[in-house]
Amino acid sequence: MPRKxxxxxxxDANVLIDFVAADEDIIRELVKYWGTVYVPTRIxxxxxxxxxxxxxxxxxxxxxxxxxxxxxxxxxxxxxxCLHFVVSEG
Numbered sequence: 001m002p003r004k005x006x007x008x009x010x011x012d013a014n015v016l017i018d019f020v021a022a023d024e025d026i027i028r029e030l031v032k033y034w035g036t037v038y039v040p041t042r043i044x045x046x047x048x049x050x051x052x053x054x055x056x057x058x059x060x061x062x063x064x065x066x067x068x069x070x071x072x073x074x075x076x077x078x079x080x081x082c083l084h085f086v087v088s089e090g
Contacts, residue, residue: 008034009089010060011082013046020049024058031059038089040065042081063089 008030010016016039019026031037042065044055055062069080 005036006034007036007038009038009040009082009085011040011043011078011085013043013078016043016047016050020047024050024054027055027058027060036061038063038085040081040085042078046078 016027019030027037037059038061039055040063041052044050044052044060044062052062063085065081066084069077069084072080072083075083
């Protein structure tokens with residue numbers, strides 16, 4: 001039986017910050033396990049110690065966040081970026 005394609009998304013900068021602080025190889029292992037791990041640019045920009053080039057070297061799939069996001073009362077900019085990603089990408 002063929003293996004089902006797996007995908008994941010990291011939509012919280014704190015998760016990436018913790019992974020980078022502990023050991024960047026955790027990110028590489030996540031990509032190995034999941035196959036594709038998406039990170040919106042709006043989230044990645046919050047992780048000062050993980051530049052875009054390094055994120056891509058580790059295997060993350062960086063997706064562009066639109067400059068204008070729909071308003072959503074009570075949600076921060078990064079949270080709205082994640083909501084946009086979930087709605088647009090399913």
